[in-house]
Amino acid sequence: EPEVTQTPSHQVTQMGQEVILRCVPISNHLYFYWYRQILGQKVEFLVSFYNNEISEKSEIFDDQFSVERPDGSNFTLKIRSTKLEDSAMYFCASSTGLAGGPYGELFFGEGSRLTVL
Amino acid sequence: TQLLEQSPQFLSIQEGENLTVYCNSSSVFSSLQWYRQEPGEGPVLLVTVVTGGEVKKLKRLTFQFGDARKDSSLHITAAQPGDTGLYLCAGDGGKLIFGQGTELSVKP
Numbered sequence: 001e002p003e004v005t006q007t008p009s010h011q012v013t014q015m016g017q018e019v020i021l022r023c024v025p026i027s028n029h030l031y032f033y034w035y036r037q038i039l040g041q042k043v044e045f046l047v048s049f050y051n052n053e054i055s056e057k058s059e060i061f062d063d064q065f066s067v068e069r070p071d072g073s074n075f076t077l078k079i080r081s082t083k084l085e086d087s088a089m090y091f092c093a094s095s096t097g098l099a100g101g102p103y104g105e106l107f108f109g110e111g112s113r114l115t116v117l
Numbered sequence: 118t119q120l121l122e123q124s125p126q127f128l129s130i131q132e133g134e135n136l137t138v139y140c141n142s143s144s145v146f147s148s149l150q151w152y153r154q155e156p157g158e159g160p161v162l163l164v165t166v167v168t169g170g171e172v173k174k175l176k177r178l179t180f181q182f183g184d185a186r187k188d189s190s191l192h193i194t195a196a197q198p199g200d201t202g203l204y205l206c207a208g209d210g211g212k213l214i215f216g217q218g219t220e221l222s223v224k225p
Contacts, residue, residue, distance in 0.1 A: 004159075033213075035215075041217070042205075042217040042218060043154075043160065043205060043207075043215040043218075044215070045212045045213060045214060045215075048212050058212075091159045091160075093159070099209075099212060099213040100146075100148045100149075100165075100207070100208060100209055100213055101147075101148065104148075104150075104165070104213075105150075105162045106150075106152075106160070106162065106213060107162075108158075108161070109159055110157070110158055110159055111157070111159055
């Protein structure tokens with residue numbers, strides 16, 4: 001069964017360092033997303049990506065964050081200068097159709113846990 | 118900003134009991150989805166409800182979308198330990214806003 005894969009599963013970094021989280025969405029999916037979940041808190045939307053550009057982003061997704069689909073298979077989230085409050089589980093997701101719509105089932109990866117020290 | 122409020126936040130019950138989880142908003146949603154998340158994993162979709170008043174059943178789980186499309190409920194009949202997990206409602210086309218979740222624990 002096709003699945004969304006994420007690497008690394010856990011990354012520990014020093015505050016101020018750059019981090020790149022990688023995702024391989026399901027191959028025939030068209031919409032890609034990043035969410036994060038701070039320990040004990042809700043799943044928060046960061047950004048959605050369609051047709052090689054950001055379609056929507058939340059207020060969390062500030063200039064420190066960027067996304068890229070460099071080669072048609074990977075979908076990356078970069079955090080330029082990590083802060084302590086960036087520590088969270090970051091989930092990548094993909095869908096065939098628009099999220100919430102008839103073909104908008106989001107398939108989530110298992111997450112990348114980021115710990116900023 | 119559309120918000121989804123879930124209640125209760127925590128629920129601990131005995132095997133065999135019934136339960137209902139609620140998802141409420143002051144906003145109208147074109148659809149709502151229910152996901153289940155287990156520790157260390159990403160959420161997994163259970164159902165999408167689209168039409169106001171719609172009821173969908175998934176074995177012992179019954180999902181209802183409110184007539185005004187502002188709320189939804191999840192009812193579990195005869196809960197089993199395998200139902201333990203975090204139940205999340207999510208809505209809003211395009212980006213999916215999640216509720217804070219209901220942590221369900223079913224004890225044998």
